[in-house]
Amino acid sequence: MKFAKRLNFLGIENAFEVLAEVTKLKAQGRDIISFAIGEPDFDTPANIKEACIKAIQANHTHYGPSAGLPALRETIAAYIAKTRGISVSADEVVVTPGGKPIIYYIIHALVDPGDEVLYPNPGFPIYESVTNFVGGKPVPVPLLEAKEFSLDTDYLRSLITPKTKLIILNSPQNPTGGMLTPADLKAIAAMAVEHDLWVLSDEIYSRVLYSGEFHSISALPGMKERTIILDGFSKTYAMTGWRLGYGVMPSALATWVSRLITNNESCTNTFIQYAAIEALTGPQDATAAMVREFKARRDLIVDGLNSIKGFSCKLPNGAFYVFPNVTQACRNLGLPDAKALQQLLLHEGNVAVLPRTSFGVKNIGETEEYVRFSYATSRENIIEGLKRIKAVVEK
C-alpha cells in the first residue's frame, strides 16, 4: 500500500497511547488511578443539556453555515468582547467541532512551507505536529520551571528570524498549569508588532483560573488584528465529548477558515450550537463550582506531591494540571528518565501519569525530568493515588 508522503510528518498526541495502555490494564481487572486524562470529570450542566434536547425537538437538525449559526457567533462575539476587553463582531468568529480544529485550520491558513512557528515546549503536541504537516518549521520556546513555567521573552526574541510567521501561546498552560504574566504578554506583543507576526493565543483554559484576572494578548495595542483567540466549551462547561469550540480572528482570515470548514466538515453540529448559546448566556454557577473544586484539589495534590521524596511541585494558578519536577526521584530509583518513572508508577503503583515527553521532545540543554498530573479526578482518588506513589517511590 502506498500512502501520501505528507503523512510521515503528522505527529500523534502521545497521551492517547498512555490512555490506551491504561484502558487495557483496566480491562484486565487492574484498579488504576488515572491522572492522565485532560478533561473535567464533572457532568455537563443540566441547563446546557436541556437546551440541546429542546433544539433537537425543535428540529434544528439540518446543515448550518460553515462559520457557525449567526446567533451563536453573535453570542461568542459579545462574550469575548466582555471577557477580553476588546471589540468583536460576529464575522470575526468561527465555530468549530472543538477548539482543536482551530489549530489545524489556522496553521493551514497562515503557514507556508519553510515558515517558522514558535510554540511552547513542553506544550500541547498538536502545535508541532500540524506545523510539520504543512511543511513549516516548528521552533520550540522552552517554558522554565524557574519562571513558574512562563517563558524567557528575551530568548523568544532571539528565536525570531525573517521566516517567523506565527507565535503560539497557551496560558493557562497544558501541561504545566503555568501562566504568561501581563509583562510577558506586553513583551511578546511588542515583538509581534515589530516583526509583523501572527499570534495564535490558545485560551482554552481561560476560565480555569484560581486567582487574579485573565489577560489576553489580543487586548494589547496593535494585537487584535494579528491575534487568533482559540477558546471553547470543552473545559469551561465540561463538554469535551460534545466537540465545540471557536476561534476569534480578523474577518478576512475567518472567511478563509470558513472555506476550509466547507471543504472538511461543512459545519459544526447544529443543535449543539443552541446548547452553546445557553452555556454562554445561562447561569455560570456550575463553572464557578467546578473551578472552586479544582482549586481545592490543586492544593491537595501540590501539598501531597511535595511530601513525596524526590518530587518538587510548583503551585500553578490555572488549568487542572501540575507538572512536578521528578529528577531527584528518578535518581533515587536509578531510573534514566520520567518515562521510566511513568512506567514504574503504572505497573507497580497502578497510577497513571504522563511523562514530559508526551508534550514534545526535551529542549536543548534541558536536564530535569517532569511528569504531568491532571487533577480532574476526585479528592479520594488524589489521596489514594498519592499514597500509592509514595509507596513505590519511597520503598
Ligand code: PLP
Ligand atoms: N488546547 C489545549 C492547550 C488543550 O489542552 C486542548 C485539549 O486538551 C485543546 C486545545 C483542545 O480542546 P478541545 O477539546 O476543545 O478540542
